[in-house]
Amino acid sequence: MPQPIVAIVGRPNVGKSTLFNRLVGKRVALVDDRPGVTRDRRVGDAQLLGLEFQIMDTAGFEDEDPASLPGRMRRQTEAAVREADVALFLIDAREGVTPLDEEIGRWLRAEDTPVIVAANKAEGRQGESGRLEAFSLGLGEPIALSAEHGEGLVDLFESLRPFVEREEEEPAEELDSDDPMRPMHLAIVGRPNAGKSTLVNRMLGEDRMITGPEAGITRDSISLDWEWQGRKVKLVDTAGLRKRAKVEDKLEKLSVMDTRRAIDMAEVVVLLLDATRGLEVQDLKIASQVIEEGRALVIALNKWDVAEHASSLFNGVKAALEEGLSQLKDVPLLTVSAATGKGIDQLLGAAFVLREGWNRRVSTGELNRWFEAAVEQNPPPAPSGKRIKLRYITQVKARPPSFVVFGTRVDKLPESYRRYLLNSLRKAFDLGAVPLRMTLRAPKNPFDEK
Template identity: 80%
Template sequence: MPRLPTVAIVGRPNVGKSTLFNRLVGKRLALVDDRPGVTRDRREGDAKLLGLEFRVMDTAGYEDEDPHTLPGRMRQQTEAAVRAADVALFLIDGREGLTPLDEEIARWLRAGQTPVIVAANKAEGNAGESGRLEAFALGLGEPIAISAEHGEGIVDLFESLRPFVEREEDEFEEEEDEEDPGRPLKLAIVGRPNAGKSTLVNRMLGEERMITGPEAGITRDSITLDWEWNGRPVRLVDTAGLRKRAKIEDKLEKLSGADARRSIEHAEVVVLLLDATRGLEAQDLRIADHVIEEGRALIIALNKWDVAEHASSLFNGVKRALEEGLSQLRGVPVLAISAKTGKAVDDVLKVAFDLRESWSRRISTGELNRWFEHAVDANPPPAPSGRRIKLRYITQVKTRPPTFVVFGTRVDQLPDSYRRYLLNSMRRDLKIEPVPLRLSFRAPKNPFDDRR
């Protein structure tokens, strides 16, 4: 797997480097205190920012001291971090403005080969705007305003970092192609008690691996099994039956249910098994909705088809009920199977691999924005109070599930119906299988917006 791009956070003491580091890695890994000099060694962590993934380094505050002193040795560590990084994020205190030490750090950064982004921190509201404007004098490009503590300016930070840390499309595709042959399909079987989950697992494995019987709730723990289907690796998870939470009083059943829900969170594709002799119930829709909310690909399998009555009307009725009950994801595959006889069990695996491929799909930026321009031209966004909402471009920030961000102005006024239009158009025009898609809208903070 290619190494992640690296971002080194640098600056004088007490400008908020560790606070920003903690925000980017999503954990309080670095100690934070009002006193300067808390950080001494380089600390590294895996960061995520609106789908961008990179390695981030928190460095000691840069001080102009003798190399043999402790501050001097700390500075040498900082210099080594910047040399090794793909980009340096130079933090200044936006409220305090430039200091002579900031200017000294800027001279050192300008003399190096590492690209530099200047960020005026502690700029919540417009508090750091004067400091940001002062930072133009450093000669390191246009500064951005952020607040590491309050999470402001994240979109501007994303746009500034993206050219340096976003890997090329072919690198993503190469990485995924290399992983596909040996990467097991993570497949979870879920459903209400006594739907036949363990029987289906046994049929897939070709052996009586799981205990089965007419009693409901035999399976308590989520059991993970590694096997192969037609030479392709599968990590199969059999889970406990999921009843409506209000009906659960037994502590062990509560734990089993929580374990099953964790299995959904770690799966790639989830098979929701229904008992065809009982049809679709409200609890089935609740489970399906949870799977979709977690961003997992979903298959509905109607089990016990060999003993179902009025099969054709039952199948059509279930499909209609799913279209109404799961309006956020239409077209979920529905298969009629029999775990007991083996009917259509192979079809479940084939559809699961196909869905996993679509769930992992990355669309090239060019293709995505050609579609986006056409979709916006065909149906422009509304103009609330006569003020145009301008959508500039779209980018895919991650896969599994496919996740997209649209950048534009006044996107907070965009109605949900327009978001649904874009998602439906994307599925249709880009031929995306019925897997969950995530779409959000971002607008860079404009300090003059409040003055209009």
């Protein structure tokens, strides 16, 4: 399904390209103090507090002969607005509404595309008079922004969300990890010589990967299409990850970078441990990296068929994981043997269950009913006698599930309370050991006492 399109329009030099660059997260569009730098429409993939959409930068709108270059640029802008789901009309808050702004406003009112008015360059409390003046454009309540400094993005999020968020158009079956048409992206990672390539070969039922007693045979991340019990899997074998201090060879450094890219692209990551060596600090570092990247994690003890003192080894590794991975509890710990194939079905079954939670999207109604009950049962503290008021929560994306909580004085909310919300959320919606994201946001109030 194509992503919704937001077109940024306005007269020259109001900061359209600066806002475009901020929303796409990199300096793509040229920015200069001179007007007219942008000529063609430029489209980029934008993200704002988890909302994902396409953002379109347009040329400055000028009142010129249609046959002239500025006139032809204007036609491009008009086409952009008609193509878009919503137009973001930027004015310069410091200059207020100009005659050209009024002309653009008249044109936009005649179009069918919804319009959001944003008063840009409103750093701090500057430009409030310009924002209020923008009410005269007749296009609804303007919001204050500073594209250069990143201020006002929460208000922009709330204004764009009704036009950009398409939860009703993303049926659950499209996100269902049991859909046999969507392969699960599964990366096998671990220290050198943990048996990753042997495990991949056993899964495939063929000697697809080179294996041997030497550590570091695999250098590139190899992606392979496979099926398990009728479900498609994109299986990725990766190079072993050693301690950073030991990685000196340029080729090994490139291999490490390739493995990290494989983690970034995966949905579920299997961290393979060597049962004959137990759990090492490097294993915990790899596991933490996977969790920080927001990927679902399964930990598998390989070479279980030759492990000594199996029961005490398993319990010791489990206890060490609970202590070393405090940021995510109950990460699945399974035992496998790449040599015999024992435990592989259980490993794949756990991976598909985790993937389902990783793709989970909770409806706004369900989410806020849980949220109200959780806050009522355990209200947030009141630092210095001043209440922290949590208003509502929304899920802004899945893969992994990511949420934004809106309220007042949320910067004073203790980390322990945030953990309480995450743990309660995980339990209420059966999200299992899936990394969750929770961001706290408070709308900026220009009348707050500093």
